[in-house]
Amino acid sequence: MGSTSSFVIRWINFFTMILALLVVGFGFWMSTHNDECRRSLTIPVMGLGGVIFLISLVGFLGAWKNIACLLWAYLIMLFVVLVAIMVFTVLAFIITNTGKGHSVPGVSYKEYRLQDYNSWFIKQLNDTEKWTRLRSCLVKSDDCNGLSRRYKTRKQYRFAELTPIESGCCRPPAECGYPALNASYFDLSYHPVGMNIDCKLYKNMGSVRCYDCDSCKAGVAQYMKTEWRVVAIFNVVLFVILSFVYFVGCCARRNAGGSDSKVPGRWQA
Numbered sequence: 001m002g003s004t005s006s007f008v009i010r011w012i013n014f015f016t017m018i019l020a021l022l023v024v025g026f027g028f029w030m031s032t033h034n035d036e037c038r039r040s041l042t043i044p045v046m047g048l049g050g051v052i053f054l055i056s057l058v059g060f061l062g063a064w065k066n067i068a069c070l071l072w073a074y075l076i077m078l079f080v081v082l083v084a085i086m087v088f089t090v091l092a093f094i095i096t097n098t099g100k101g102h103s104v105p106g107v108s109y110k111e112y113r114l115q116d117y118n119s120w121f122i123k124q125l126n127d128t129e130k131w132t133r134l135r136s137c138l139v140k141s142d143d144c145n146g147l148s149r150r151y152k153t154r155k156q157y158r159f160a161e162l163t164p165i166e167s168g169c170c171r172p173p174a175e176c177g178y179p180a181l182n183a184s185y186f187d188l189s190y191h192p193v194g195m196n197i198d199c200k201l202y203k204n205m206g207s208v209r210c211y212d213c214d215s216c217k218a219g220v221a222q223y224m225k226t227e228w229r230v231v232a233i234f235n236v237v238l239f240v241i242l243s244f245v246y247f248v249g250c251c252a253r254r255n256a257g258g259s260d261s262k263v264p265g266r267w268q269a
Contacts, residue, residue, distance in 0.1 A: 008248050013060035016052060023049030055081065059249065075249050082246060085239050092232035095120050096225045099218075101164070104174045109162035111173060112218035121224065125217040134220060135211050144170035144209055147183035157183045164226075168219025169210050172202035 024046050055077045062070030099117035101110030114122060125131060138144075143165050151157040157180065162170075171186065172178050175194030178186040185204050192199035198213035210216050 007063075009059055009063040009245070012245055012248075013056040013063065016056040017060065020049045020053035020056060023052065051081075063249075071249065075246065078242065078246050078249065082239065082242055085235050085242070089232050089235040089239065092228045092235070094118075096229045096232070099221060099225055101167075101222065106158060107174075108159045109167050110164075112164055112168050112215060112222050114214040114218040114221065117218065117221040117225070121221045122217075125221060131217070138165065138169055138211055138216070138220075139207055144184065145206060148185070151183040154180065164219040164222035165216070166219075167215075168213070168222075169216035172210055173198050173213075173215050175199075176202070178202075 026049075028046070055074065058070055058077065059074035061067065062074050095118045097118070099112070099121070101112055104111055114125070125134075143163070147157075147166065147170055151160050160183075170184070171180070173194065173196050175196055176199035177193035178188055178190055178199075180186055186202070188202070188204065198210060198215050201213050202208075202210045
């Protein structure tokens with residue numbers, strides 16, 4: 001089992017080192033091919049690639065040279081990663097356990113309410129500095145600007161499957177009662193029917209729309225919830241795989257330790 005486990009660990013970490021280099025390369029690509037909003041993701045992406053490469057390199061060398069101390073370091077780092085994945089995954093499922101879309105009569109898309117979401121999401125989105133950065137990204141994106149090109153008739157717009165951000169940031173809430181002249185323009189001459197403060201915040205200008213509305217923040221919260229849930233499910237799979245790798249690594253370390261403790265045979269009498 002010992003030599004087999006060392007062989008498995010060696011090749012597993014060889015392939016994860018290649019994967020780590022691809023992750024780092026993707027981070028460099030993001031930094032040169034994306035706008036400044038998505039460019040902020042490059043540091044975490046490249047950092048993740050660097051950590052994976054470091055751990056894989058230590059595990060590869062430890063299994064290749066059968067060095068117990070390197071395998072110990074590899075197992076400790078891998079254990080820390082496993083704990084971090086477990087903690088993040090549990091928190092992700094807790095945070096994303098609340099919030100959902102609400103049906104709107106006569107249309108296919110849904111609307112979202114900020115108070116439905118976890119308090120952590122609400123706190124982050126109500127932070128003025130953070131929302132200012134997010135808002136600038138939303139204004140520059142094509143989420144709202146492209147609606148009138150995609151949906152040219154009222155019927156197309158009614159049956160559109162709008163994303164949470166498109167529903168919350170690009171239009172006023174349905175309770176406002178503003179008639180839609182097209183997918184990006186509403187008749188604001190009508191007195192709002194509902195008491196929702198978002199009704200007064202909405203403007204047809206491309207730089208304003210409903211970007212300061214709670215409905216927009218709720219749309220972003222729903223988007224973040226979906227992304228976090230996908231990451232959490234991925235982490236569960238990753239945790240199972242890394243747990244297996246950790247088990248095999250323990251076998252390889254035990255084999256290395258056994259090799260180091262062997263005493264040379266004595267002279268024959």
